[in-house]
Amino acid sequence: MHVSVLLREILSFAPKPTRRILDATVGMGGHSHALLKEHEEASLIAFDRDERAIELASARLAVFGSRAELHQGDFRDGLASIPRQSLCYAVADLGVSSLQLDDKDRGFSFRFDAPLDMRMDPRGGRSASDILNTASERELERILTEFGEEPKARAIARSIVMERRTRSNWTTSAFASLVRRDAHGRPGLDPSTRAFQALRIATNRELEGLDKGLDRLAELLRPGGRLAVIAFHSLEDRIVKNVFRNLKMSGAFELLTPKPVAPQDEETRANPRARSAKLRVVEKRPETVS
Numbered sequence: 173m174h175v176s177v178l179l180r181e182i183l184s185f186a187p188k189p190t191r192r193i194l195d196a197t198v199g200m201g202g203h204s205h206a207l208l209k210e211h212e213e214a215s216l217i218a219f220d221r222d223e224r225a226i227e228l229a230s231a232r233l234a235v236f237g238s239r240a241e242l243h244q245g246d247f248r249d250g251l252a253s254i255p256r257q258s259l260c261y262a263v264a265d266l267g268v269s270s271l272q273l274d275d276k277d278r279g280f281s282f283r284f285d286a287p288l289d290m291r292m293d294p295r296g297g298r299s300a301s302d303i304l305n306t307a308s309e310r311e312l313e314r315i316l317t318e319f320g321e322e323p324k325a326r327a328i329a330r331s332i333v334m335e336r337r338t339r340s341n342w343t344t345s346a347f348a349s350l351v352r353r354d355a356h357g358r359p360g361l362d363p364s365t366r367a368f369q370a371l372r373i374a375t376n377r378e379l380e381g382l383d384k385g386l387d388r389l390a391e392l393l394r395p396g397g398r399l400a401v402i403a404f405h406s407l408e409d410r411i412v413k414n415v416f417r418n419l420k421m422s423g424a425f426e427l428l429t430p431k432p433v434a435p436q437d438e439e440t441r442a443n444p445r446a447r448s449a450k451l452r453v454v455e456k457r458p459e460t461v462s
């Protein structure tokens with residue numbers, strides 16, 4: 173079961189009153205459900221790339237009837253139809269969900285043997301296995317270095333290229349064993365963790381255009397409206413931090429979290445996956461007319 177991260181904090185940053193909410197990454201609908209429950213006057217539009225997430229969130233949010241409208245797709249592509257200055261609160265809880273990580277058939281985790289797919293939206297794009305088979309050695313090294321900060325990126329990229337001479341279909345186990353030959357772990361961290369993260373980010377192009385997507389969300393806020401973003405790794409958080417810094421420098425936004433908000437100990441004890449979460453929030457200045 174997916175446990176929503178920083179739920180109390182997401183609720184506490186909601187402007188009052190909140191009438192129109194956008195959830196860019198609805199997942200299992202935990203944040204959306206709590207927001208709609210607390211703000212009886214609000215309606216919500218939500219996105220997720222993952223069909224299964226949309227199915228589950230739709231069922232969970234059905235109690236709110238027409239107040240919740242869900243769309244399968246990437247929020248970075250889905251914002252064009254939303255009027256400017258219409259949102260009171262936009263939230264984005266980036267990255268992968270436990271639903272995806274714990275699905276033993278989708279290839280997100282080395283804990284289960286499965287085809288190495290890793291696509292959040294399997295309707296299109298290259299699977300992780302396709303990337304391993306088609307990217308150049310240099311490109312593989314770049315993916316592992318840039319998205320996984322993997323010190324053994326070069327050696328692993330070389331091993332992938334050697335291995336693919338005889339292998340066309342990669343599984344999670346095959347990839348994890350190959351990486352473990354070269355990479356080092358540490359207590360509590362499997363040596364293939366970084367490489368899995370890197371490959372997942374590349375497969376879903378998670379960082380591409382994220383800055384533009386966040387800028388667009390900020391544009392859609394009404395004066396006094398807020399944008400709250402949860403990032404799970406430093407690469408993502410760096411992008412959020414830079415976008416928010418530029419918004420603040422434009423003079424039209426106030427940064428409500430000079431330091432990112434992290435989960436309380438109580439939350440990380442109950443949900444260790446929350447450990448790396450960081451929440452940042454900006455508010456569009458009430459007097460702003462853009």
Ligand SMILES: C[S@@+](CC[C@H](N)C(=O)[O-])C[C@H]1O[C@@H](n2cnc3c(N)ncnc32)[C@H](O)[C@@H]1O
Nearest residue numbers: 176197199200201202203220221246247265269
């Ligand atoms: C951490 S989960 C969200 C959990 C949700 N906030 C909750 O409370 O249940 C992240 C979700 O974002 C989705 N996702 C990631 N990037 C996305 C994007 N660019 N557009 C739409 N959905 C995205 C993933 O498919 C995943 O379901």
